[in-house]
Amino acid sequence: MTVLKEISIGESLETILKPVSRMDLIKYSGSSGDFNPIHTIDEEAKKAGLPGIIAHGMWTMGNLSKLFTPYYEDGYITDYNIRFSGMVFLNDVLTLKAELVEKIDQSLLFDVKAVNQHEKDVVKGKIKFELC
């Protein structure tokens, strides 16, 4: 395991997710209790004016923070802000990114985002990771 304490400004954490599947969204509906059918049922998504089902914004936000999970012995996320800026459809391939932009004492400030296969940001925000 690498150590987050040694990361320098401009360095990034990054991972690519498997294409979004219906089962991903069914599982998230169950685990989160958000059963809005636009995330799982095609006809309901179409009725809502969407081209197809879309991922829960919170599914994407939940995935994004896993970039930091391996570093739990170094500290933890104290602040996590996200703006939902684009929709995520079935089979989309998301890249998760976190770039260190500032370091103040024990606080590491990251710009974080999920980008789809068309290079469009779908969620974007900031994470503050407090070292211990």
Add this chain to the structure above:
Amino acid sequence: MYTDYIGLTSTKVKNVVERELVRRFADSIGDNHPIYIDEETGKQSRFGTNIAPPTFPRVLRSGTIDGLKLPLNGLIHGEQIYHYERPLLIGEEVYCYSKIEDYYEKEGSTGKMGFLKMRRYGEDSNGHLIFTEESITIITETVRRSLNV
């Protein structure tokens, strides 16, 4: 009008951060890390137990705000903001309530968009804050008209 609800809070609800709920939640966001799931890893960690992922509080109940009517469909999740004093621990009791922090409207391309800012608070059994979770929900004019608010 939603502005009338600004400042209102719900009654606190007791929740337990259940191991199985955390396991399923972590699995559903593709984050099956042993710090969330494996008891031994939890014990060996600096927390002395397993923790929950940062976006887990979405699962917790925080009561309802009297009279607040929100449409079941057509809401747009605009922003989500977490703040933690410390990670949430598996097995602990968390007391949650929500508060309507703000409501404002902005002119958009499809009419007036309403922005409802709600914050949930999670406290330990001594009333000390563990986390806050803020959601900004966008309510379009079409949806608002159908509710007469």
